[in-house]
Amino acid sequence: MHKNAVQQSQFVYLNGCSTPVLSRFSYSAEAPFTVGLAFRIEPGEWVEWEFARELLLTGLTEPAGIGDIRIRPDLATDENFLVLELESPDGYAVVEIHRDEVRRFAETTVEIVAAGTESEHLDLDALIDALTTARP
Incomplete structure (x- = not known):
């Protein structure tokens, strides 16, 4: 990982499942407003969610x-x-995560990009270029 990114893995509990599931939080200064949360459903296969860091x-x-x-x-x-609580057209899940581990991850994201300064780290020109560039 780069010094402007962080990733943290931990086990979580899904509702109705007594066996913990491996999960992964991720954050990058290149996408300063969002965090990623992924759950491993099989070796090498993950279900990923992105949502607001706030x-x-x-x-x-x-x-x-x-x-x-x-x-x-x-x-x-x-x-x-x-x-x-995660909800999509494909289903609904309730996940329990150790609060202190999430707090450590969140604090690290704030060390990378201070809360309230996200827009200073967003390269709007590159984002617009990526969105408007035709792909074959």
């Missing part, structure tokens, strides 16, 4: 999100976990 930062301390991804501390049963 959603993750807020969800560490209070409920956040009203769309396909919602994050909240699990204050009802165990405050050491975060609860992520």
